[in-house]
Amino acid sequence: LVDCRGLTKVYPLSGVEVHALRGVDLRVERGEMVAVMGPSGSGKSTLMHIIGCMDTQTGGSYLLDGVDVSNVPEKELAAIRNKKLGFVFQRYNLLPRATALYNVELPLFYAGVTGSAAEEKARAALEQVGILHLADHLPNQMSGGQQQRVAIARAVVNDPLLILADEPTGALDTASSAEVMGVFQKMHEERGVTVIIITHEPHIAEFCRRKVTLRDGRIISDQPVANS
Amino acid sequence: LVDCRGLTKVYPLSGVEVHALRGVDLRVERGEMVAVMGPSGSGKSTLMHIIGCMDTQTGGSYLLDGVDVSNVPEKELAAIRNKKLGFVFQRYNLLPRATALYNVELPLFYAGVTGSAAEEKARAALEQVGILHLADHLPNQMSGGQQQRVAIARAVVNDPLLILADEPTGALDTASSAEVMGVFQKMHEERGVTVIIITHEPHIAEFCRRKVTLRDGRIISDQPVANS
Numbered sequence: 359l360v361d362c363r364g365l366t367k368v369y370p371l372s373g374v375e376v377h378a379l380r381g382v383d384l385r386v387e388r389g390e391m392v393a394v395m396g397p398s399g400s401g402k403s404t405l406m407h408i409i410g411c412m413d414t415q416t417g418g419s420y421l422l423d424g425v426d427v428s429n430v431p432e433k434e435l436a437a438i439r440n441k442k443l444g445f446v447f448q449r450y451n452l453l454p455r456a457t458a459l460y461n462v463e464l465p466l467f468y469a470g471v472t473g474s475a476a477e478e479k480a481r482a483a484l485e486q487v488g489i490l491h492l493a494d495h496l497p498n499q500m501s502g503g504q505q506q507r508v509a510i511a512r513a514v515v516n517d518p519l520l521i522l523a524d525e526p527t528g529a530l531d532t533a534s535s536a537e538v539m540g541v542f543q544k545m546h547e548e549r550g551v552t553v554i555i556i557t558h559e560p561h562i563a564e565f566c567r568r569k570v571t572l573r574d575g576r577i578i579s580d581q582p583v584a585n586s
Numbered sequence: 587l588v589d590c591r592g593l594t595k596v597y598p599l600s601g602v603e604v605h606a607l608r609g610v611d612l613r614v615e616r617g618e619m620v621a622v623m624g625p626s627g628s629g630k631s632t633l634m635h636i637i638g639c640m641d642t643q644t645g646g647s648y649l650l651d652g653v654d655v656s657n658v659p660e661k662e663l664a665a666i667r668n669k670k671l672g673f674v675f676q677r678y679n680l681l682p683r684a685t686a687l688y689n690v691e692l693p694l695f696y697a698g699v700t701g702s703a704a705e706e707k708a709r710a711a712l713e714q715v716g717i718l719h720l721a722d723h724l725p726n727q728m729s730g731g732q733q734q735r736v737a738i739a740r741a742v743v744n745d746p747l748l749i750l751a752d753e754p755t756g757a758l759d760t761a762s763s764a765e766v767m768g769v770f771q772k773m774h775e776e777r778g779v780t781v782i783i784i785t786h787e788p789h790i791a792e793f794c795r796r797k798v799t800l801r802d803g804r805i806i807s808d809q810p811v812a813n814s
Protein backbone atom coordinates (compact mmCIF):
# COMPACT_ATOMS: atom_id res chain seq x y z
CA LEU A 359 0.00 0.00 0.00
CA VAL A 360 2.86 2.39 0.93
CA ASP A 361 6.13 2.02 -0.98
CA CYS A 362 8.86 4.59 -0.28
CA ARG A 363 12.33 4.22 -1.82
CA GLY A 364 15.27 6.49 -1.17
CA LEU A 365 13.04 9.34 0.02
CA THR A 366 14.82 12.61 0.73
CA LYS A 367 13.34 15.93 1.88
CA VAL A 368 15.27 19.18 1.95
CA TYR A 369 13.73 22.37 3.34
CA PRO A 370 15.33 25.56 2.03
CA LEU A 371 15.94 28.02 4.84
CA SER A 372 17.46 31.46 4.15
CA GLY A 373 20.64 30.21 2.54
CA VAL A 374 20.93 26.97 4.51
CA GLU A 375 19.37 23.63 3.62
CA VAL A 376 17.68 21.49 6.25
CA HIS A 377 17.89 17.79 5.33
CA ALA A 378 14.82 16.43 7.13
CA LEU A 379 14.91 13.04 5.34
CA ARG A 380 18.18 11.57 4.05
CA GLY A 381 17.13 8.44 2.15
CA VAL A 382 14.19 6.54 3.66
CA ASP A 383 13.06 3.12 2.42
CA LEU A 384 9.75 1.99 3.88
CA ARG A 385 7.19 -0.54 2.61
CA VAL A 386 3.92 -0.98 4.45
CA GLU A 387 1.52 -3.68 3.29
CA ARG A 388 -2.26 -3.40 3.50
CA GLY A 389 -3.54 -4.31 6.96
CA GLU A 390 -0.36 -3.60 8.88
CA MET A 391 -0.28 -1.48 12.08
CA VAL A 392 3.08 0.26 12.38
CA ALA A 393 4.57 2.56 15.04
CA VAL A 394 7.03 5.26 13.89
CA MET A 395 9.28 6.53 16.66
CA GLY A 396 12.39 8.68 17.01
CA PRO A 397 13.73 11.82 18.66
CA SER A 398 12.16 15.25 18.26
CA GLY A 399 13.28 16.65 14.88
CA SER A 400 14.22 13.26 13.42
CA GLY A 401 11.83 13.61 10.44
CA LYS A 402 8.70 11.66 11.55
CA SER A 403 6.13 14.32 10.64
CA THR A 404 7.97 15.09 7.41
CA LEU A 405 7.74 11.42 6.39
CA MET A 406 4.05 11.25 7.35
CA HIS A 407 3.24 14.36 5.32
CA ILE A 408 4.82 12.77 2.22
CA ILE A 409 3.05 9.42 2.77
CA GLY A 410 -0.21 11.33 3.33
CA CYS A 411 0.23 13.31 0.06
CA MET A 412 0.33 16.58 2.00
CA ASP A 413 3.84 17.34 0.71
CA THR A 414 6.16 16.03 -1.99
CA GLN A 415 9.58 14.52 -1.52
CA THR A 416 12.75 16.21 -2.82
CA GLY A 417 14.22 12.95 -4.12
CA GLY A 418 13.39 9.24 -4.24
CA SER A 419 10.07 7.63 -5.14
CA TYR A 420 6.78 7.14 -3.34
CA LEU A 421 3.97 4.90 -4.58
CA LEU A 422 0.60 4.93 -2.78
CA ASP A 423 -1.44 1.88 -3.72
CA GLY A 424 0.77 1.50 -6.77
CA VAL A 425 0.33 5.11 -7.95
CA ASP A 426 3.24 7.57 -8.18
CA VAL A 427 1.52 10.50 -6.45
CA SER A 428 4.24 13.06 -7.18
CA ASN A 429 2.90 13.34 -10.75
CA VAL A 430 -0.77 13.61 -9.83
CA PRO A 431 -2.42 17.08 -10.13
CA GLU A 432 -3.51 18.63 -6.81
CA LYS A 433 -7.24 18.30 -7.45
CA GLU A 434 -6.97 14.56 -8.10
CA LEU A 435 -4.59 14.24 -5.15
CA ALA A 436 -7.16 15.91 -2.87
CA ALA A 437 -9.72 13.32 -4.03
CA ILE A 438 -7.30 10.44 -3.31
CA ARG A 439 -6.55 11.90 0.15
CA ASN A 440 -10.25 12.29 0.92
CA LYS A 441 -11.16 8.81 -0.28
CA LYS A 442 -8.27 6.70 0.97
CA LEU A 443 -6.59 8.53 3.83
CA GLY A 444 -7.45 9.55 7.38
CA PHE A 445 -4.92 12.03 8.79
CA VAL A 446 -4.52 13.05 12.45
CA PHE A 447 -2.20 16.09 12.47
CA GLN A 448 0.24 16.75 15.30
CA ARG A 449 -1.37 20.20 15.80
CA TYR A 450 -4.92 18.92 15.11
CA ASN A 451 -5.60 21.51 12.33
CA LEU A 452 -9.28 21.97 13.20
CA LEU A 453 -11.28 24.77 11.59
CA PRO A 454 -11.32 27.31 14.45
CA ARG A 455 -14.75 28.78 13.65
CA ALA A 456 -16.58 25.50 13.12
CA THR A 457 -18.12 23.23 15.72
CA ALA A 458 -16.67 19.80 16.54
CA LEU A 459 -19.57 18.25 14.59
CA TYR A 460 -18.91 20.33 11.48
CA ASN A 461 -15.17 19.60 11.61
CA VAL A 462 -15.94 15.86 11.60
CA GLU A 463 -18.63 16.17 8.89
CA LEU A 464 -16.32 18.02 6.50
CA PRO A 465 -14.60 14.97 4.94
CA LEU A 466 -18.07 13.45 4.40
CA PHE A 467 -19.38 16.54 2.61
CA TYR A 468 -16.30 16.44 0.37
CA ALA A 469 -17.03 12.77 -0.39
CA GLY A 470 -20.62 13.61 -1.38
CA VAL A 471 -22.32 12.37 1.80
CA THR A 472 -24.78 15.00 3.03
CA GLY A 473 -27.60 15.85 5.37
CA SER A 474 -28.64 13.47 8.06
CA ALA A 475 -26.41 10.66 6.74
CA ALA A 476 -23.35 12.83 7.32
CA GLU A 477 -24.56 14.04 10.70
CA GLU A 478 -25.24 10.50 11.89
CA LYS A 479 -21.80 9.22 10.88
CA ALA A 480 -20.09 12.26 12.42
CA ARG A 481 -21.94 11.86 15.72
CA ALA A 482 -21.04 8.15 15.79
CA ALA A 483 -17.35 9.02 15.32
CA LEU A 484 -17.45 11.64 18.09
CA GLU A 485 -19.11 9.11 20.38
CA GLN A 486 -16.45 6.49 19.62
CA VAL A 487 -13.80 8.84 21.08
CA GLY A 488 -16.00 9.89 24.03
CA ILE A 489 -16.81 13.49 23.13
CA LEU A 490 -20.31 13.41 21.58
CA HIS A 491 -21.40 15.87 24.32
CA LEU A 492 -19.02 18.47 22.81
CA ALA A 493 -20.52 18.31 19.29
CA ASP A 494 -21.51 21.98 19.27
CA HIS A 495 -18.38 23.34 20.96
CA LEU A 496 -15.89 25.36 18.93
CA PRO A 497 -12.22 24.33 19.21
CA ASN A 498 -11.42 27.20 21.60
CA GLN A 499 -14.25 25.98 23.83
CA MET A 500 -12.57 22.62 24.36
CA SER A 501 -9.52 21.35 26.20
CA GLY A 502 -6.36 20.29 24.34
CA GLY A 503 -7.17 16.61 24.62
CA GLN A 504 -10.77 17.15 23.54
CA GLN A 505 -9.59 18.97 20.39
CA GLN A 506 -7.22 16.12 19.70
CA ARG A 507 -10.10 13.66 19.86
CA VAL A 508 -12.14 15.74 17.39
CA ALA A 509 -9.17 15.44 15.00
CA ILE A 510 -9.19 11.66 15.50
CA ALA A 511 -12.93 11.41 14.89
CA ARG A 512 -12.48 13.41 11.69
CA ALA A 513 -9.71 11.04 10.53
CA VAL A 514 -11.78 7.87 10.98
CA VAL A 515 -15.26 9.07 9.93
CA ASN A 516 -14.87 8.45 6.19
CA ASP A 517 -13.77 4.80 6.49
CA PRO A 518 -10.25 5.36 5.11
CA LEU A 519 -7.96 2.61 3.82
CA LEU A 520 -4.97 4.11 5.59
CA ILE A 521 -4.86 6.07 8.86
CA LEU A 522 -1.84 8.30 9.50
CA ALA A 523 -1.82 9.51 13.11
CA ASP A 524 0.90 11.96 14.23
CA GLU A 525 1.24 11.71 18.04
CA PRO A 526 -2.53 11.03 18.46
CA THR A 527 -2.31 10.63 22.24
CA GLY A 528 0.13 13.47 23.01
CA ALA A 529 -2.43 15.50 24.96
CA LEU A 530 -4.44 12.61 26.41
CA ASP A 531 -4.49 10.96 29.83
CA THR A 532 -4.20 7.20 30.12
CA ALA A 533 -7.94 6.46 29.90
CA SER A 534 -8.57 8.68 26.85
CA SER A 535 -5.40 7.30 25.18
CA ALA A 536 -6.66 3.74 25.64
CA GLU A 537 -10.03 4.76 24.17
CA VAL A 538 -8.37 6.25 21.08
CA MET A 539 -6.03 3.28 20.58
CA GLY A 540 -9.10 1.04 20.91
CA VAL A 541 -10.73 2.88 17.99
CA PHE A 542 -7.64 2.39 15.80
CA GLN A 543 -7.33 -1.24 16.86
CA LYS A 544 -11.00 -1.94 16.09
CA MET A 545 -10.69 -0.45 12.58
CA HIS A 546 -7.49 -2.42 12.06
CA GLU A 547 -8.86 -5.76 13.25
CA GLU A 548 -12.45 -5.52 11.97
CA ARG A 549 -11.99 -3.72 8.65
CA GLY A 550 -8.33 -4.40 7.84
CA VAL A 551 -7.50 -0.68 7.89
CA THR A 552 -3.76 0.01 7.61
CA VAL A 553 -2.56 2.19 10.48
CA ILE A 554 0.70 4.15 10.84
CA ILE A 555 1.11 5.91 14.19
CA ILE A 556 3.88 8.34 15.13
CA THR A 557 4.44 8.23 18.86
CA HIS A 558 7.15 8.81 21.40
CA GLU A 559 5.28 6.84 24.06
CA PRO A 560 6.51 3.20 24.26
CA HIS A 561 3.20 1.92 25.66
CA ILE A 562 1.38 3.28 22.60
CA ALA A 563 3.89 1.59 20.27
CA GLU A 564 3.00 -1.66 22.05
CA PHE A 565 -0.33 -1.69 20.19
CA CYS A 566 1.57 -2.16 16.91
CA ARG A 567 3.18 -5.28 15.48
CA ARG A 568 6.03 -3.38 13.85
CA LYS A 569 8.21 -0.51 15.09
CA VAL A 570 10.17 1.79 12.77
CA THR A 571 12.69 4.16 14.40
CA LEU A 572 14.00 7.33 12.73
CA ARG A 573 17.04 9.38 13.67
CA ASP A 574 18.36 12.41 11.78
CA GLY A 575 16.25 11.72 8.70
CA ARG A 576 17.08 8.01 8.35
CA ILE A 577 15.46 4.75 9.49
CA ILE A 578 17.83 3.21 12.00
CA SER A 579 15.66 0.21 12.88
CA ASP A 580 12.54 -1.56 11.56
CA GLN A 581 11.57 -4.46 13.76
CA PRO A 582 8.56 -6.69 14.29
CA VAL A 583 7.33 -6.39 17.89
CA ALA A 584 6.35 -9.58 19.66
CA ASN A 585 2.97 -8.73 21.12
CA SER A 586 2.00 -10.16 24.45
CA LEU B 587 2.97 32.07 46.83
CA VAL B 588 -0.22 30.63 45.30
CA ASP B 589 -3.37 30.63 47.45
CA CYS B 590 -6.62 29.47 45.81
CA ARG B 591 -9.80 29.06 47.87
CA GLY B 592 -13.10 27.76 46.57
CA LEU B 593 -12.19 28.58 42.95
CA THR B 594 -14.97 28.06 40.43
CA LYS B 595 -14.93 28.69 36.68
CA VAL B 596 -18.01 28.62 34.50
CA TYR B 597 -17.81 29.02 30.73
CA PRO B 598 -21.01 30.26 29.10
CA LEU B 599 -21.82 28.28 25.97
CA SER B 600 -24.87 29.08 23.82
CA GLY B 601 -27.41 28.62 26.57
CA VAL B 602 -25.56 25.98 28.53
CA GLU B 603 -23.00 26.52 31.26
CA VAL B 604 -19.79 24.50 31.40
CA HIS B 605 -18.52 24.16 34.97
CA ALA B 606 -14.80 23.70 34.39
CA LEU B 607 -13.84 24.25 38.06
CA ARG B 608 -16.26 23.43 40.88
CA GLY B 609 -14.53 24.67 44.03
CA VAL B 610 -10.75 24.23 44.07
CA ASP B 611 -8.60 24.85 47.16
CA LEU B 612 -4.87 24.86 46.44
CA ARG B 613 -1.96 26.40 48.33
CA VAL B 614 1.54 26.25 46.89
CA GLU B 615 4.44 27.60 48.95
CA ARG B 616 7.51 29.24 47.45
CA GLY B 617 10.05 26.67 46.28
CA GLU B 618 7.65 23.77 45.83
CA MET B 619 7.60 21.61 42.66
CA VAL B 620 4.08 20.29 42.09
CA ALA B 621 2.57 17.98 39.42
CA VAL B 622 -1.06 18.56 38.41
CA MET B 623 -2.69 15.51 36.81
CA GLY B 624 -6.16 14.37 35.80
CA PRO B 625 -8.23 13.22 32.83
CA SER B 626 -8.63 15.23 29.63
CA GLY B 627 -11.24 17.93 30.30
CA SER B 628 -10.92 17.81 34.09
CA GLY B 629 -10.00 21.51 34.40
CA LYS B 630 -6.16 21.50 34.57
CA SER B 631 -5.51 24.18 31.95
CA THR B 632 -8.40 26.27 33.29
CA LEU B 633 -6.81 26.22 36.77
CA MET B 634 -3.38 27.09 35.35
CA HIS B 635 -4.77 30.03 33.39
CA ILE B 636 -6.28 31.47 36.58
CA ILE B 637 -3.09 30.91 38.60
CA GLY B 638 -1.11 32.47 35.74
CA CYS B 639 -3.38 35.55 35.66
CA MET B 640 -4.39 34.77 32.06
CA ASP B 641 -8.04 34.43 33.09
CA THR B 642 -10.18 35.28 36.10
CA GLN B 643 -12.21 32.90 38.22
CA THR B 644 -16.01 32.99 38.34
CA GLY B 645 -16.11 32.52 42.12
CA GLY B 646 -13.75 31.98 45.04
CA SER B 647 -10.52 33.83 45.77
CA TYR B 648 -6.99 33.70 44.38
CA LEU B 649 -4.00 35.44 45.95
CA LEU B 650 -0.65 35.50 44.10
CA ASP B 651 2.17 36.39 46.47
CA GLY B 652 -0.44 37.84 48.81
CA VAL B 653 -2.09 40.04 46.17
CA ASP B 654 -5.73 39.53 45.07
CA VAL B 655 -5.14 39.69 41.33
CA SER B 656 -8.81 39.75 40.33
CA ASN B 657 -8.89 43.45 41.24
CA VAL B 658 -5.68 44.46 39.48
CA PRO B 659 -6.03 46.41 36.19
CA GLU B 660 -4.82 44.53 33.08
CA LYS B 661 -1.74 46.72 32.50
CA GLU B 662 -0.44 46.10 36.01
CA LEU B 663 -1.37 42.43 35.69
CA ALA B 664 0.70 42.16 32.51
CA ALA B 665 3.67 43.61 34.40
CA ILE B 666 3.21 41.10 37.26
CA ARG B 667 2.97 38.24 34.74
CA ASN B 668 6.10 39.40 32.93
CA LYS B 669 8.10 39.88 36.12
CA LYS B 670 7.05 36.89 38.21
CA LEU B 671 5.68 34.22 35.92
CA GLY B 672 7.00 31.91 33.21
CA PHE B 673 4.17 30.24 31.29
CA VAL B 674 4.48 27.24 28.93
CA PHE B 675 1.16 27.00 27.07
CA GLN B 676 -0.33 23.67 26.03
CA ARG B 677 -0.44 24.91 22.42
CA TYR B 678 2.89 26.81 22.69
CA ASN B 679 1.41 30.15 21.53
CA LEU B 680 4.52 31.24 19.62
CA LEU B 681 4.39 34.29 17.35
CA PRO B 682 4.12 32.60 13.93
CA ARG B 683 6.05 35.26 11.99
CA ALA B 684 8.94 35.63 14.43
CA THR B 685 12.06 33.52 14.73
CA ALA B 686 12.70 31.24 17.69
CA LEU B 687 15.23 33.78 18.98
CA TYR B 688 12.78 36.68 18.79
CA ASN B 689 10.04 34.64 20.50
CA VAL B 690 12.40 33.99 23.42
CA GLU B 691 13.68 37.59 23.54
CA LEU B 692 10.18 39.05 23.75
CA PRO B 693 9.69 38.74 27.53
CA LEU B 694 13.11 40.36 27.98
CA PHE B 695 12.22 43.33 25.77
CA TYR B 696 9.03 43.81 27.79
CA ALA B 697 11.12 43.77 30.99
CA GLY B 698 13.43 46.47 29.61
CA VAL B 699 16.38 44.23 28.74
CA THR B 700 17.58 45.05 25.21
CA GLY B 701 20.22 44.59 22.57
CA SER B 702 23.05 42.16 23.09
CA ALA B 703 22.08 41.48 26.74
CA ALA B 704 18.69 40.17 25.59
CA GLU B 705 20.15 38.20 22.70
CA GLU B 706 22.73 36.54 24.97
CA LYS B 707 20.14 35.46 27.54
CA ALA B 708 17.78 34.21 24.82
CA ARG B 709 20.51 32.16 23.13
CA ALA B 710 21.49 30.68 26.50
CA ALA B 711 17.88 29.62 27.12
CA LEU B 712 17.59 28.04 23.64
CA GLU B 713 20.85 26.19 24.25
CA GLN B 714 19.60 24.88 27.62
CA VAL B 715 16.76 23.08 25.81
CA GLY B 716 18.98 21.87 22.95
CA ILE B 717 17.73 24.02 20.05
CA LEU B 718 20.21 26.92 19.73
CA HIS B 719 20.79 25.79 16.11
CA LEU B 720 17.17 26.68 15.32
CA ALA B 721 17.43 30.28 16.56
CA ASP B 722 16.52 31.75 13.17
CA HIS B 723 13.82 29.27 12.23
CA LEU B 724 10.18 30.38 12.18
CA PRO B 725 7.70 28.17 14.07
CA ASN B 726 6.45 26.56 10.86
CA GLN B 727 10.04 25.67 10.01
CA MET B 728 10.35 23.53 13.12
CA SER B 729 8.97 20.23 14.32
CA GLY B 730 6.27 20.06 17.01
CA GLY B 731 8.72 19.16 19.75
CA GLN B 732 11.13 21.91 18.67
CA GLN B 733 8.36 24.51 18.87
CA GLN B 734 7.50 23.23 22.33
CA ARG B 735 11.07 23.73 23.43
CA VAL B 736 11.07 27.33 22.15
CA ALA B 737 8.01 27.89 24.35
CA ILE B 738 9.92 26.44 27.32
CA ALA B 739 12.98 28.60 26.65
CA ARG B 740 10.70 31.64 26.52
CA ALA B 741 9.14 30.71 29.88
CA VAL B 742 12.48 30.42 31.72
CA VAL B 743 14.51 33.23 30.10
CA ASN B 744 13.34 36.03 32.40
CA ASP B 745 14.19 34.25 35.68
CA PRO B 746 10.59 33.95 36.91
CA LEU B 747 9.57 33.25 40.50
CA LEU B 748 6.90 30.78 39.37
CA ILE B 749 6.89 28.52 36.31
CA LEU B 750 3.56 27.20 35.07
CA ALA B 751 4.07 24.47 32.45
CA ASP B 752 1.01 22.94 30.74
CA GLU B 753 2.01 19.51 29.39
CA PRO B 754 5.59 20.70 28.60
CA THR B 755 6.75 17.30 27.33
CA GLY B 756 3.64 16.30 25.34
CA ALA B 757 5.43 16.40 21.98
CA LEU B 758 8.88 15.32 23.15
CA ASP B 759 10.72 12.02 23.02
CA THR B 760 12.31 10.60 26.16
CA ALA B 761 15.70 12.29 25.73
CA SER B 762 14.27 15.76 25.02
CA SER B 763 11.78 15.34 27.88
CA ALA B 764 14.59 14.54 30.29
CA GLU B 765 16.47 17.62 29.05
CA VAL B 766 13.47 19.88 29.68
CA MET B 767 12.75 18.40 33.11
CA GLY B 768 16.44 18.92 33.88
CA VAL B 769 16.05 22.65 33.15
CA PHE B 770 13.05 22.95 35.49
CA GLN B 771 14.80 20.91 38.17
CA LYS B 772 17.95 23.06 37.96
CA MET B 773 15.94 26.28 38.35
CA HIS B 774 14.02 24.71 41.23
CA GLU B 775 17.07 23.44 43.10
CA GLU B 776 19.56 26.23 42.35
CA ARG B 777 17.31 29.29 42.44
CA GLY B 778 14.35 28.09 44.49
CA VAL B 779 11.94 28.69 41.60
CA THR B 780 8.41 27.41 42.29
CA VAL B 781 7.27 25.03 39.55
CA ILE B 782 3.77 23.76 38.76
CA ILE B 783 3.64 21.22 35.92
CA ILE B 784 0.50 19.81 34.32
CA THR B 785 1.22 16.37 32.93
CA HIS B 786 -0.52 13.13 32.16
CA GLU B 787 2.76 11.22 32.07
CA PRO B 788 3.48 9.49 35.41
CA HIS B 789 7.25 9.49 34.87
CA ILE B 790 7.20 13.28 34.51
CA ALA B 791 5.20 13.63 37.71
CA GLU B 792 7.98 11.65 39.41
CA PHE B 793 10.20 14.75 39.23
CA CYS B 794 7.83 16.51 41.66
CA ARG B 795 7.50 16.13 45.44
CA ARG B 796 3.75 16.70 45.41
CA LYS B 797 0.98 15.42 43.12
CA VAL B 798 -2.41 17.10 42.79
CA THR B 799 -5.11 15.21 40.86
CA LEU B 800 -8.18 16.87 39.32
CA ARG B 801 -11.38 15.23 38.13
CA ASP B 802 -14.45 17.05 36.82
CA GLY B 803 -13.32 20.42 38.10
CA ARG B 804 -12.39 19.32 41.63
CA ILE B 805 -9.19 18.23 43.38
CA ILE B 806 -9.67 14.60 44.33
CA SER B 807 -6.21 14.03 45.79
CA ASP B 808 -3.21 16.11 46.90
CA GLN B 809 -0.37 13.91 48.09
CA PRO B 810 3.31 14.25 48.79
CA VAL B 811 5.31 11.87 46.58
CA ALA B 812 8.13 9.93 48.19
CA ASN B 813 10.99 10.47 45.79
CA SER B 814 13.38 7.64 45.18
Ligand SMILES: Nc1ncnc2c1ncn2[C@@H]1O[C@H](COP(=O)(O)OP(=O)(O)OP(=O)(O)O)[C@@H](O)[C@H]1O
Pocket residue numbers: 492498499500501502503504529530531597598599604605606624625626627628629630631632633676
Ligand atom coordinates in the same frame (compact mmCIF):
# COMPACT_ATOMS: atom_id res chain seq x y z
N1 LIG C 1 -13.84 28.64 26.36
C1 LIG C 1 -14.54 27.56 26.76
N2 LIG C 1 -15.88 27.50 26.58
C2 LIG C 1 -16.59 26.42 26.96
N3 LIG C 1 -16.05 25.33 27.56
C3 LIG C 1 -14.71 25.34 27.76
C4 LIG C 1 -13.88 26.43 27.37
N4 LIG C 1 -12.60 26.12 27.68
C5 LIG C 1 -12.63 24.91 28.25
N5 LIG C 1 -13.89 24.44 28.31
C6 LIG C 1 -14.34 23.18 28.92
O1 LIG C 1 -13.91 23.18 30.27
C7 LIG C 1 -13.47 21.86 30.65
C8 LIG C 1 -12.06 21.95 31.19
O2 LIG C 1 -11.15 22.32 30.19
P1 LIG C 1 -9.58 22.34 30.44
O3 LIG C 1 -8.94 22.88 29.21
O4 LIG C 1 -9.25 23.06 31.70
O5 LIG C 1 -9.25 20.79 30.63
P2 LIG C 1 -7.84 20.05 30.77
O6 LIG C 1 -7.87 19.33 32.07
O7 LIG C 1 -6.73 20.99 30.53
O8 LIG C 1 -7.88 18.98 29.62
P3 LIG C 1 -6.69 18.42 28.63
O9 LIG C 1 -5.89 17.46 29.48
O10 LIG C 1 -7.46 17.73 27.54
O11 LIG C 1 -5.89 19.57 28.16
C9 LIG C 1 -13.55 21.00 29.39
O12 LIG C 1 -14.67 20.14 29.48
C10 LIG C 1 -13.72 21.95 28.26
O13 LIG C 1 -14.58 21.44 27.25
Ligand SMILES: Nc1ncnc2c1ncn2[C@@H]1O[C@H](COP(=O)(O)OP(=O)(O)OP(=O)(O)O)[C@@H](O)[C@H]1O
Pocket residue numbers: 369370371376377378396397398399400401402403404405448720726727728729730731732757758759
Ligand atom coordinates in the same frame (compact mmCIF):
# COMPACT_ATOMS: atom_id res chain seq x y z
N1 LIG D 1 9.27 24.12 6.83
C1 LIG D 1 10.47 23.80 7.33
N2 LIG D 1 11.55 24.57 7.05
C2 LIG D 1 12.76 24.25 7.58
N3 LIG D 1 13.00 23.20 8.39
C3 LIG D 1 11.95 22.42 8.70
C4 LIG D 1 10.64 22.66 8.22
N4 LIG D 1 9.80 21.72 8.73
C5 LIG D 1 10.56 20.91 9.48
N5 LIG D 1 11.85 21.33 9.47
C6 LIG D 1 12.98 20.68 10.14
O1 LIG D 1 13.05 19.34 9.66
C7 LIG D 1 13.39 18.47 10.76
C8 LIG D 1 12.35 17.36 10.87
O2 LIG D 1 11.11 17.90 11.28
P1 LIG D 1 9.88 16.96 11.63
O3 LIG D 1 8.72 17.85 11.91
O4 LIG D 1 9.67 15.94 10.57
O5 LIG D 1 10.38 16.23 12.93
P2 LIG D 1 9.60 15.25 13.94
O6 LIG D 1 10.36 13.98 13.98
O7 LIG D 1 8.16 15.18 13.60
O8 LIG D 1 9.76 15.96 15.35
P3 LIG D 1 8.74 16.07 16.61
O9 LIG D 1 8.77 14.74 17.29
O10 LIG D 1 9.36 17.16 17.44
O11 LIG D 1 7.39 16.42 16.11
C9 LIG D 1 13.49 19.31 12.01
O12 LIG D 1 14.84 19.52 12.36
C10 LIG D 1 12.83 20.62 11.65
O13 LIG D 1 13.49 21.71 12.26
Ligand SMILES: [Mg+2]
Pocket residue numbers: 402403404448524729730731
Ligand atom coordinates in the same frame (compact mmCIF):
# COMPACT_ATOMS: atom_id res chain seq x y z
MG1 LIG E 1 6.40 15.84 14.49
Ligand SMILES: [Mg+2]
Pocket residue numbers: 501502503630631632676752
Ligand atom coordinates in the same frame (compact mmCIF):
# COMPACT_ATOMS: atom_id res chain seq x y z
MG1 LIG F 1 -5.28 21.21 29.04
